[in-house]
Amino acid sequence: MLEIKNLKVNINDKEILKGLNLNIKEGEVHALMGVNGAGKSTLVKTLSAHYDCVVTDGSVTYKKKDLLDLDVAQRANEGIFMSFQNPIEVPGVNNSYFLKTAINEKRAYNGEKDIDTMDFLKLIKEETSKFDLDKKLLQRDLNEGFSGGEKKRNELIQLLLLNPDLIMLDEIDSGLDVDAIKTVANVVNAMLDGKKSVLMITHYDRLLELIKPDFVHILNDGKIVKTGDYSLALELDEKGYEGIGIKDETK
Amino acid sequence: MRLNDIKELTLPKRRDEQFIKVNFGDLFSYDFKNTQNYNFDIMGLEVRKDTKEYANSLFEITKNLDNKQVVLTINSNIPEPICLVHKIQEDETFFTNSLKIEVKENVKASVIEVFTNSSTNSAYSVNRSFEVNENANFEYAKIQDINDENYLLFNLDIEQKDNSKCKITNFEYGTGFIINNIINVLDNKNCDYELNGLVKAHKSSNTANVIKTVHNDENSISDINYKHSLEDNSRAVFKALSVVNKDALFSKAFQNSNTILLSNDATIFAQPHLEILIDELEASHGATTGTLDKEQLLYLQSRGINKKLAYEILLKAFESKIYDNISDNLIKEFIQDYKREKYV
Numbered sequence: 001m002l003e004i005k006n007l008k009v010n011i012n013d014k015e016i017l018k019g020l021n022l023n024i025k026e027g028e029v030h031a032l033m034g035v036n037g038a039g040k041s042t043l044v045k046t047l048s049a050h051y052d053c054v055v056t057d058g059s060v061t062y063k064k065k066d067l068l069d070l071d072v073a074q075r076a077n078e079g080i081f082m083s084f085q086n087p088i089e090v091p092g093v094n095n096s097y098f099l100k101t102a103i104n105e106k107r108a109y110n111g112e113k114d115i116d117t118m119d120f121l122k123l124i125k126e127e128t129s130k131f132d133l134d135k136k137l138l139q140r141d142l143n144e145g146f147s148g149g150e151k152k153r154n155e156l157i158q159l160l161l162l163n164p165d166l167i168m169l170d171e172i173d174s175g176l177d178v179d180a181i182k183t184v185a186n187v188v189n190a191m192l193d194g195k196k197s198v199l200m201i202t203h204y205d206r207l208l209e210l211i212k213p214d215f216v217h218i219l220n221d222g223k224i225v226k227t228g229d230y231s232l233a234l235e236l237d238e239k240g241y242e243g244i245g246i247k248d249e250t251k
Numbered sequence: 252m253r254l255n256d257i258k259e260l261t262l263p264k265r266r267d268e269q270f271i272k273v274n275f276g277d278l279f280s281y282d283f284k285n286t287q288n289y290n291f292d293i294m295g296l297e298v299r300k301d302t303k304e305y306a307n308s309l310f311e312i313t314k315n316l317d318n319k320q321v322v323l324t325i326n327s328n329i330p331e332p333i334c335l336v337h338k339i340q341e342d343e344t345f346f347t348n349s350l351k352i353e354v355k356e357n358v359k360a361s362v363i364e365v366f367t368n369s370s371t372n373s374a375y376s377v378n379r380s381f382e383v384n385e386n387a388n389f390e391y392a393k394i395q396d397i398n399d400e401n402y403l404l405f406n407l408d409i410e411q412k413d414n415s416k417c418k419i420t421n422f423e424y425g426t427g428f429i430i431n432n433i434i435n436v437l438d439n440k441n442c443d444y445e446l447n448g449l450v451k452a453h454k455s456s457n458t459a460n461v462i463k464t465v466h467n468d469e470n471s472i473s474d475i476n477y478k479h480s481l482e483d484n485s486r487a488v489f490k491a492l493s494v495v496n497k498d499a500l501f502s503k504a505f506q507n508s509n510t511i512l513l514s515n516d517a518t519i520f521a522q523p524h525l526e527i528l529i530d531e532l533e534a535s536h537g538a539t540t541g542t543l544d545k546e547q548l549l550y551l552q553s554r555g556i557n558k559k560l561a562y563e564i565l566l567k568a569f570e571s572k573i574y575d576n577i578s579d580n581l582i583k584e585f586i587q588d589y590k591r592e593k594y595v
Contacts, residue, residue: 048553050549051545051549071552071558072549072552072553072558073552073553073555073556073557073558073561076552076553076554076555077555082553084550084553087550088544088546088547088549088550090547090550090551090565090568091568092565092567092568092569092571092572093551093564093565093568098551098554098556098564099554101556101560101564102551102554102555102556105554105555105556105557105560106555109555158554162554162555
């Protein structure tokens with residue numbers, strides 16, 4: 001599904017990713033771990049075409065297309081979803097209107113008809129009730145005045161309704177209580193149908209206990225330096241980065 | 252007829268502090284072929300001689316050319332807004348019009364005015380005088396859609412009595428040369444005055460809002476809130492002066508201007524200004540200028556919304572705060588349904 005080769009990325013003329021290689025196949029769950037500043041968020045931001053990230057070398061192939069040729073919206077409509085670490089507040093834009101617009105943009109991209117208002121409301125009711133997500137969030141303006149937890153829940157509502165193929169979670173567990181982390185895991189696990197893939201960034205074992213990764217990658221100084229299965233995350237949790245032979249290059 | 256040639260008129264100069272940055276030159280020096288009073292198509296309205304001494308000389312232009320003032324008196328609550336539509340059609344003509352709206356005690360009323368044109372090189376000088384009496388509640392909305400090579404000089408003088416409410420919302424859509432000269436001297440107690448404006452300018456539109464508010468008695472509120480979204484080489488001036496005098500204890504005086512510049516050639520001159528002579532009050536003033544928030548733009552795009560649509564959504568969100576402030580739902584509907592083609 002996603003093949004990253006020798007990816008080099010600059011932010012503000014500073015090289016952050018220094019030749020990263022990663023291959024994610026359909027249905028696989030990948031976890032990306034690493035010390036602060038290793039380049040984890042830069043990777044998902046680059047995959048979402050964030051304006052900060054300048055690709056200087058390498059290639060990214062997604063569903064046999066050159067991902068780097070697609071703009072932000074095209075990537076989303078091709079099925080890439082990035083859950084923001086700090087979802088942006090957009091006062092004046094109703095959350096429900098925003099979500100319906102996003103769904104219709106994706107449908108238009110795929111040559112489908114707009115969703116009918118009744119069908120949209122039905123879809124919201126169905127999806128939010130499955131996971132005990134408060135659909136009242138949709139009546140408010142997009143993320144405006146939301147608590148940290150509400151913002152993350154709102155990201156989950158978007159995730160459910162936009163139904164992407166590649167789910168990228170950038171520290172979605174940060175600032176969440178235990179129950180909220182369980183909700184994240186329930187949503188993501190329910191979406192895993194053998195075809196959808198996940199790339200999640202986390203610092204904690206807690207989320208990985210609930211969403212079992214097939215692969216755990218350790219990123220250090222802009223490159224993946226170690227790959228293993230879930231046991232690597234457990235080892236990391238026990239010994240720390242230095243204990244598994246990773247020297248923090250940012251220090 | 253050239254305004255500069257009328258000896259009885261003392262016209263403001265561009266260097267006058269109150270009108271600094273407002274380009275009067277073209278309007279004052281243009282030689283109009285005709286002058287004409289714009290008559291309302293309403294029967295039975297009282298007509299008086301306008302004898303009021305106004306706070307600045309821009310009011311004198313209309314008065315000098317035609318000192319008759321039509322008076323619209325609203326004696327009882329009206330369920331729907333009164334709508335007045337002005338269509339300027341004749342070319343090379345200087346039009347005048349003077350209207351006083353009196354809202355009697357305890358009455359709730361609303362008025363909408365629309366100013367459009369299909370003319371070339373014409374000007375419209377309008378004097379408005381609102382008298383909002385004790386406990387009355389008056390809401391007024393204006394749509395200005397005067398296009399290229401035409402001028403609108405809109406002078407508004409407001410007088411509020413004790414415990415009255417007056418809310419004014421201006422929508423500036425046209426691409427012409429526009430001056431709004433708005434004065435409210437709050438001589439009475441417990442008045443609530445709200446002035447909102449949306450300047451949605453493009454092409455070579457030139458819009459100036461010169462606003463003066465004076466608090467002379469206790470417990471009144473003035474809240475001035477303007478939003479500008481400026482495209483192409485449009486230009487806007489926002490100059491607001493709020494004075495709180497010694498007797499105006501416990502006043503609240505707020506001024507705010509927010510501008511989004513949508514092109515490198517668009518310009519704004521925003522100067523909110525407070526003059527305060529007492530300590531017992533609440534007051535604030537502010538002005539922001541910038542472009543659309545790129546983080547917000549990215550967030551919308553990251554959910555599949557194309558850049559153009561995301562841009563439109565954010566701009567609408569910025570502008571919608573002015574619509575949302577309108578209290579009367581029928582005025583809101585009118586503004587939302589407004590299309591220039593309907594009136595030209």
